[in-house]
Amino acid sequence: MSDVTRRATAAPRWRSYGLRQWLGVAAAALFWGWLVFRWVNDLLLGGTVVPRGQSLIPAETFAGVASSLSATADALGVLGWPLSQVAGLFSFVATGASALPALAEGAWLTVVLTVTTIALGFVIAVPLAVARVYGEKTAWLSLGYTELIRGTPLLAQLFVLYYGMGLSAWIRELPLVGVGIVPGQAVWVAIIGFTINGSAYQSEYIRAAIEGVDSGQLTAARAVGMSKLAGIRYVVLPQGLRYAIPGWSNELVYLIKYSSLAAFITVPELFERADAIASETFEFTTMYAFAALLYLGLVLSASKVMSAVERRFAIPGIGNVEGRDR
Numbered sequence: 001m002s003d004v005t006r007r008a009t010a011a012p013r014w015r016s017y018g019l020r021q022w023l024g025v026a027a028a029a030l031f032w033g034w035l036v037f038r039w040v041n042d043l044l045l046g047g048t049v050v051p052r053g054q055s056l057i058p059a060e061t062f063a064g065v066a067s068s069l070s071a072t073a074d075a076l077g078v079l080g081w082p083l084s085q086v087a088g089l090f091s092f093v094a095t096g097a098s099a100l101p102a103l104a105e106g107a108w109l110t111v112v113l114t115v116t117t118i119a120l121g122f123v124i125a126v127p128l129a130v131a132r133v134y135g136e137k138t139a140w141l142s143l144g145y146t147e148l149i150r151g152t153p154l155l156a157q158l159f160v161l162y163y164g165m166g167l168s169a170w171i172r173e174l175p176l177v178g179v180g181i182v183p184g185q186a187v188w189v190a191i192i193g194f195t196i197n198g199s200a201y202q203s204e205y206i207r208a209a210i211e212g213v214d215s216g217q218l219t220a221a222r223a224v225g226m227s228k229l230a231g232i233r234y235v236v237l238p239q240g241l242r243y244a245i246p247g248w249s250n251e252l253v254y255l256i257k258y259s260s261l262a263a264f265i266t267v268p269e270l271f272e273r274a275d276a277i278a279s280e281t282f283e284f285t286t287m288y289a290f291a292a293l294l295y296l297g298l299v300l301s302a303s304k305v306m307s308a309v310e311r312r313f314a315i316p317g318i319g320n321v322e323g324r325d326r
Contacts, residue, residue: 028304031297038104043181055097062094096290099277106273107294109187113259113269114298116191118252121198126241128199129206130232142203149200155261158193162186162265190262198255205247210240242313249306256298270294 034056042052050056069087073080128145131138149157161167171177171185178184213236221231263272274291278284 028301032301035104035107038101039108042101042105043108053101055100057097059094059097062090062097066090066094092286092289095281095283095286099274099281099287099290102273102277103270103290103294106268106270106291107298109183109267109269110256110259110295110298112183113187113190113194113262113267114252114255114302117194117198118202118248118255120191120195121202121251122248124195124199125202125206126237128203129210130237132203132207133210134228134232146200146203149197150204154193154197154258155264157197158190158261158265161193162189167192168265186262186266189265190259190267194255194259194262198251201251201254202248205251206240206244209242209244209247210236212243213239245306245310245313249303249310252302252306253299256302257295260295 037049037056041047041049046052047054066087069083069090073083073087076083128142132142132146133139135142168185168189171188176182177188217235217239218228218231221235222228226234259269260271262269263275266272268276270291274287278287281287
């Protein structure tokens with residue numbers, strides 16, 4: 001390989017970014033910069049920099065612009081139609097701007113629910129998948145668990161845990177629950193429910209990935225003196241888990257959206273905050289639209305992160321993840 005080719009190959013990825021990629025980076029920096037600022041200011045500092053619940057740009061600013069544009073559009077008559085549309089956009093932003101601090105707090109709980117439950121679900125899913133592929137009696141137990149969980153609605157599972165089993169009453173009696181930054185019992189019930197549900201789906205992704213590993217890999221591990229469990233642990237799983245990353249990414253995106261179901265057991269996450277504000281102001285379309293934009297930002301961010309993880313842990317010579325984001 002020549003020096004020129006080597007330098008080109010080793011060039012940082014950002015040098016090959018086009019306008020679309022740079023716009024994406026700028027949008028992500030703006031989105032997460034705003035979210036992190038709101039979380040730190042409102043949840044950790046108690047509104048030291050900006051009063052808690054107050055938007056960075058007052059809603060009155062957008063409302064004033066909307067009023068001025070609307071007046072100008074009315075004066076122009078038919079010719080003022082484009083201005084009236086722009087005025088409507090500013091009015092839409094003005095209505096949603098006052099709700100953004102509360103929606104940001106809801107987004108924080110959505111992120112906590114998603115990250116916590118997918119991590120806990122993964123811990124349960126790996127043994128379930130291994131038991132399904134390599135177990136004998138345990139394979140039936142794993143199959144029964146995954147089919148039961150995947151065959152029933154997540155919302156029904158949450159209702160059974162929260163209302164039917166009285167799990168919330170038991171958790172409420174635990175020390176520190178609902179004190180300070182520790183969430184209340186409804187959040188813990190949601191974490192348990194999402195973990196159970198997600199573990200069943202993740203186990204199937206991992207099972208399919210493990211079955212994609214050549215069976216000769218485990219045979220070779222046994223031939224060099226490894227036990228069956230050690231062969232699975234050190235040879236099969238490191239390869240299989242890499243194959244499972246696309247499916248795991250899919251589950252992460254689903255969890256971000258399905259976290260909205262926690263609103264039905266009184267968890268104040270993003271959707272519940274938007275629904276509560278809409279019920280008070282009757283601005284249902286605006287509140288749900290702003291909530292949808294936040295969900296979209298979270299989903300796109302998660303997809304980008306998991307694409308980077310897939311590239312980082314891709315097995316050389318197997319599959320092709322380069323250029324997938326372009």
